[in-house]
Amino acid sequence: MSGFAHLVSVSGGKDSTATYLRAMERGLPFQAVFADTGNEHEATYDAVRRLPQLTGGPDIIWVKADFTEKLARKREYVARRWPMEGVPDAKVQMALALLHPTGVPFLDLCLWKTRFPSAKTRFCTDELKISPMFHDVQRPLLEAGRKLISWQGVRAAESIARSDLPRLQRINPVPHSLPKALQDLGAQWVAYAYRPLISWSVEDVFAYADRFGIPRNFLYALGFTRVGCFPCVMCRKEEMRLIGTRFPEHVDRLANWEALVSDVSKRGNSTFFNVTDDPLLANGWQSDDYDWSLSRTGIRARVEWSKTSRGGLQYDAFLAAAENIGTSCNEWGACE
Helix, strand or coil: CCCEEEEEECCCCHHHHHHHHHHHHHCCCEEEEEECCCCECHHHHHHHHHHHHHHCCCCEEEECCCCHHHHHHHHHHHHHHCHHHCCCHHHHHHHHHHCCCCCCHHHHHHHHHCCCCCCCCCCHHHHHHHHHHHHHHHHHHHHCCCEEEEECCCCHHHCHHHHCCCCEEECCCCCCCCCHHHHHHHCCCCEEEECCCCCCCHHHHHHHHHHCCCCCCHHHHCCCCCCCECCCCCCCHHHHHHHHHHCHHHHHHHHHHHHHHHHCCCCCCCCCCCHHHCCCCCCHHHCCCCCCCHHHHCHHHHHHHHCCCHHHCCCCCCHHHHHCCCCHHHHHCCCC
8 A cells, every 4th residue: 555645533532542553553654633523521632642642653633623614604694594584683683693613613513503413414523523634634635646545443343334344445535515526526536444443343442452551541431332522412321321420511511502502593492412312202392382491302301311210211312323324423433
């Protein structure tokens, strides 16, 4: 693979750490990149920062999505269209006052979309990870005539969606969310996804890091099975309970984000976890008298539910999304 530019995606999790170490062991010159969503735990940031220090490997490039232009266009749309659609002027003015960049990519994405990502609409990976890595690191290499090998920490054992992925695969490096003209251009570039861990088990991954003397992300010791966004919109019930118990400040942060995104939503309500996944009401959310308040549907209510067992319906509300086929989460492994 001489003549190729090798790029390793790093997330602070076990699989991307092993991928970084594998690239070092191969002795190939490579670059490493981490996409900061602004919705990570401090331990994950620490794990990313210390990896080059502990290994002597290349520094990790940090990238962040910038929604300044998109939010400006959103303000123009709100000012022009919402009054025509009968949205009260007070609501329009509130949205215009709030639709400005905060510097937190995850929150800015939700303000732009006026909603949070969900199991069925996972625009977060493309917008927060794949796109900034493409624009800031991959695209300059490709436009300079380089060929790209994207090292991805993906394992077949993680899910059905990943079980059939090949170790080496020709890809279009342009994210799905970008314009078709750019994707057509991307089809002309030479780029491959390389998944060196595809046949590894989770035990293999941890043992490999142990061999290099690399400590694990602190979150694993607490019982979290995956790290990345904290929490992820596909967070499991037991992990939501852990967050509520050990890190209530993260729940407070999300509650504040819910209130802010609700204030820029025409519907007046936007929750971190999709209300259609409500484990206590099945399809009751479709009824006219459904309680849409954040106190009933927001993050704090989900934390309280996560403390229940079968009496509160033992239901892994967000697990179904994990097996979706053909998503950036599953194909790129950028979130672990």
